[in-house]
Amino acid sequence: MAKTSIKNCIIRYGVGIFCLVIPLLLCSINNYVNINTLPSYQIDIHYPEELLNKNFYNSLYNTEVSISGKISGQSFHGTIPIVGSMLVNQQSFQLTKIIAENMLKNVPDPIKFGLIASYIKIVIVADKEKQRITELPEYFEAVKTTDLNSMEGKNFINSLNNKDQAEGATFYSHTTAISEENIMCDSLSDHPNESLFVHEFSHTIFTIGIGYYDPVRANYNTVPFSPLAPDAYHIDKNVQDEMRALQDAEQTAYLSAINKGIYQPKIYMVLNSDEYFAEGSQAYFNAQGRNDVNVLSQSYLAGIGINYFRHNSMDNQPLAKEEIASFINDTNFGINTYTRLKILDPDLFTLMQKIYGDPRWDFCKEMPLILPDCQRFCIFDPYLGQ
Secondary structure, three states, X not given: OHHHHHHHHHHHHHHHHHHHHHHHHHHHHHHHHXXXXXXXXXXXXXXXXXXXXXXXXXXXXXXXXXXXXXXXXXXXXXXXXXXXXXXXXXXXXXXXXXXXXXXXXOOOHHHHHHHHHOOOEEEEEOHHHOOOHHHOHHHHHHXXXXXXXXXXXXXXXXXXXXXXXXXXXXXXXXXXXXXXXXXXXXXXXXXXXXXXXXXXXXXXXXXXXXXXXXXXXXXXXXXXXOOOOHHHHOOOHHHHHHHHHHXXXXXXXXXXXXXXXXXXXOOHHHOOHHHHHHHHHHHHOOOEOOOOOOEEOXXXXXXXXXXXXXXXXXXXXXXXXXXXXXXXXXXXXXOOXXXXXXXXXXXXXXXXXXXXXXXXXXXXXXXXXXXXXHHHHOOOOOOOOO
């Protein structure tokens, strides 16, 4: 009897242990498979409350751009806050969000990740505030921590001079700032014929979104709220290399344009490779009504006018001689539309495709439907259309 009881006890507890251990083993195996064959975790990047400056901006008057994607097999999510004071028109927040979301719509996920990992926000300055962009608290604090010996630091300080309408983000300020009057396409704006927000946010996309993968520019863990390095998020080296290759592509396209003599010397577009990219972005999105900052050189016009445009007019008919002569003699023929960029500076156009995607959002087809005054930003090319 005793032997039978002992035997039954062993069997009973043996089965119990078996039932307990096997599920644990299966769970461990299942977890092992998840870690190695599926996204290991979701990266949620929360914008630091301290950077929102709630004492300066009204928390009730804001919105945000929500960003999600995948990088190195991992899902990620974060936001780009859009803030301003109670004096900012509510429509300005919505228009800013529309432009930012559409510019980012087809941008590669690693660039989007670079933006949220670097804690970028957008600030709208109201017309009634009569405040210079550089008087915002973000810039006061940024100047205190700027490394004046670094190229990034020198460029940041230089960019603050005479800035009163807009400013792209840096790893010091974390802020893209824009005046409300430019967002609302106000004719009284200091820049009434162009979207400064498209220009400055393109700086942010390139300098921050792509620059995040450049340890020289990104200042990992060196100043307050500087981003963690990509390795901290287990981002593949090949992804980081691809992003740095885009920096090289920008420099290559810029130097190629200079060597070919595409643009008139000393104009704003060829001031440096960063402005070359930002002006190209305005043309790519059809958000540039000016032709003085991006004007072609006379020699380049003469070289391509007869050989190219006689076969590429809007109706595919050869241009008349007087039309060709008018084209060549047009001293204010700038690259300020998607079509002109595609034909006249193909290297820069290719870079735009890689960063923004194609087909892309068209400012001049969408924004005037919401706000008719934005039509003044739009150019109709008598030779090629938009």
